[in-house]
Amino acid sequence: MYRARLLRSTPFRLALSFGLFFIVALLVAGTIAYGLMERELARAIDRSVGDTYSVVASTYSSNDLEDLIAAVDTYSALKSAGDQAFLLLNRRGERLAGNIRTAQIKPGLSTMAAADLGLSGEDPIRVMAGSVDGNLLFVGQSYRETDAIEHIVLASFLWASGLIVAVAIVGGALLARRATRRLESIERTMIKVSGGNLACRIPVRGNGDDIDVVSTHMNQALGRLSGLVESMRQVSADIAHDLKTPLNRLRMTIEQALQQQGQTETVESLLLDAREECDRIDATFGALLRISQIEAGAGKGRFKPLDLREAMSSVAEIYEHVAEDNAQKLELNLQAPAPAAIQGDHELLTQLFVNLIENAITHCPAGTKMVMTLAATEQSYLACISDNGPGIPEQERELVFRRLYRLDKSRTTPGNGLGLSLVKAIADLHSAAITLEDGGPGLRICLSFPKTGNQ
Numbered sequence: 001m002y003r004a005r006l007l008r009s010t011p012f013r014l015a016l017s018f019g020l021f022f023i024v025a026l027l028v029a030g031t032i033a034y035g036l037m038e039r040e041l042a043r044a045i046d047r048s049v050g051d052t053y054s055v056v057a058s059t060y061s062s063n064d065l066e067d068l069i070a071a072v073d074t075y076s077a078l079k080s081a082g083d084q085a086f087l088l089l090n091r092r093g094e095r096l097a098g099n100i101r102t103a104q105i106k107p108g109l110s111t112m113a114a115a116d117l118g119l120s121g122e123d124p125i126r127v128m129a130g131s132v133d134g135n136l137l138f139v140g141q142s143y144r145e146t147d148a149i150e151h152i153v154l155a156s157f158l159w160a161s162g163l164i165v166a167v168a169i170v171g172g173a174l175l176a177r178r179a180t181r182r183l184e185s186i187e188r189t190m191i192k193v194s195g196g197n198l199a200c201r202i203p204v205r206g207n208g209d210d211i212d213v214v215s216t217h218m219n220q221a222l223g224r225l226s227g228l229v230e231s232m233r234q235v236s237a238d239i240a241h242d243l244k245t246p247l248n249r250l251r252m253t254i255e256q257a258l259q260q261q262g263q264t265e266t267v268e269s270l271l272l273d274a275r276e277e278c279d280r281i282d283a284t285f286g287a288l289l290r291i292s293q294i295e296a297g298a299g300k301g302r303f304k305p306l307d308l309r310e311a312m313s314s315v316a317e318i319y320e321h322v323a324e325d326n327a328q329k330l331e332l333n334l335q336a337p338a339p340a341a342i343q344g345d346h347e348l349l350t351q352l353f354v355n356l357i358e359n360a361i362t363h364c365p366a367g368t369k370m371v372m373t374l375a376a377t378e379q380s381y382l383a384c385i386s387d388n389g390p391g392i393p394e395q396e397r398e399l400v401f402r403r404l405y406r407l408d409k410s411r412t413t414p415g416n417g418l419g420l421s422l423v424k425a426i427a428d429l430h431s432a433a434i435t436l437e438d439g440g441p442g443l444r445i446c447l448s449f450p451k452t453g454n455q
Contacts, residue, residue, distance in 0.1 A: 019168025023161055030157050037153065041146040042126075046109060049128045053139040056086070057132050065096065068132065072097035085117050085125055085140035098138070105129045105138055114142070123147055182211050186218070198226040294348070294425040305452060306349070308340035308381050309374060315353040316372050319361070327366035330357070336376035341452045344430050352426045355419045356385045356445055364389030368442075381449045388442040397436040 052075070059071040069088060076086045076099035087098035087105075095101075101118040107129050114121045117140065127140035185203050192200040201222060202215040253274045316332040323330040353372070360370050370387045392400060401424040427434045427447055437444040 045126045053128045069097045083142045087138035089136040091134045302345045319357045329369045331371045333373045336374045348426045360387045384446040386444040391443040
């Protein structure tokens with residue numbers, strides 16, 4: 001089964017495909033190279049035969065055949081039979097010297113069989129014939145050496161092709177085995193995830209290859225999925241816990257109204273209380289729905305260039321008087337140069353700053369000073385809201401972003417525990433990092449908005 005899976009694996013098939021493509025390329029290149037080599041060897045033989053012919057013919061002196069005959073006999077004696085052929089005929093066609101018998105010889109270059117010339121061997125002979133003062137001089141050279149070279153080259157090519165195929169198969173098997181093991185780890189992880197183990201992650205080797213990149217992205221997606229599922233579980237628990245009290249109050253109010261049907265003023269008051277409870281419940285579910293829509297990306301399509309200074313200034317202008325009425329003070333400190341341009345939704349950003357300021361006003365005592373600050377860095381704008389109020393314990397700073405989560409000291413104040421959850425959702429939609437810091441005393445909330453062009 002493992003062998004069959006290995007043979008079907010993509011790395012193994014890619015290795016084989018690469019080997020086949022390489023062999024095809026090698027065949028084409030080898031054929032071209034072989035043809036060029038064969039042509040050059042043929043030219044080399046023609047040059048060798050022509051040079052030998054010229055050397056032998058140059059030994060002839062006018063009306064003196066002795067030197068020419070001696071040269072032909074000398075060359076015939078030096079060369080092994082079957083490699084080179086020499087023949088000298090006089091004007092009457094009589095054989096004067098040489099190592100081959102008389103044959104039908106054409107002037108110029110031609111190719112003849114060794115058997116036709118009376119030589120041993122099966123290799124053809126490249127011959128050149130010409131007249132030397134009326135005498136016929138014949139010089140030939142065997143293709144034995146060139147054929148041997150061609151056979152060596154062809155054998156080398158075949159061995160190289162076989163070696164490439166073997167390397168491709170073995171290398172493909174090794175690569176496929178390695179990749180298959182990593183893919184199996186991904187498969188095992190996904191099986192565990194599908195079984196409900198959302199904490200399981202794919203092992204990453206850290207070498208930066210494509211499987212590592214995919215595994216990293218999948219781990220990030222699993223982390224996000226795990227967070228969403230945990231958030232859904234937490235929301236479900238929080239809804240069941242936090243809405244149980246108002247629903248019980250609503251039921252008790254309705255029962256009291258039923259019991260006091262004859263007392264008009266009392267029933268009217270109870271019904272008004274019931275309506276208020278319904279409104280609070282409706283507001284809670286409305287806020288939950290709005291947070292879910294924002295987390296799903298709703299509002300991203302309304303993004304356009306806007307000035308962060310303007311958004312913060314408008315909120316500060318409105319809530320400056322609200323803070324004064326509550327015996328508190330709100331200041332605005334815009335250090336970033338105008339315009340502080342970002343891509344965003346003006347309505348949602350206004351809602352973000354409104355929630356932060358209302359939170360501070362609601363949970364801080366009289367005499368508290370709140371400051372809205374906007375500064376600029378090279379890559380982002382840093383918007384901070386700080387106060388010198390009671391602050392938030394460090395161990396609870398991350399928990400306050402959970403839906404319906406409220407500090408124990410805040411349960412006596414109006415609210416549903418969704419204000420900071422909405423702030424976090426809007427910040428994430430705008431790719432803004434949000435942090436809660438110790439204001440020493442008080443709390444400092446900072447949001448880092450990427451500048452236009454850096455998103």
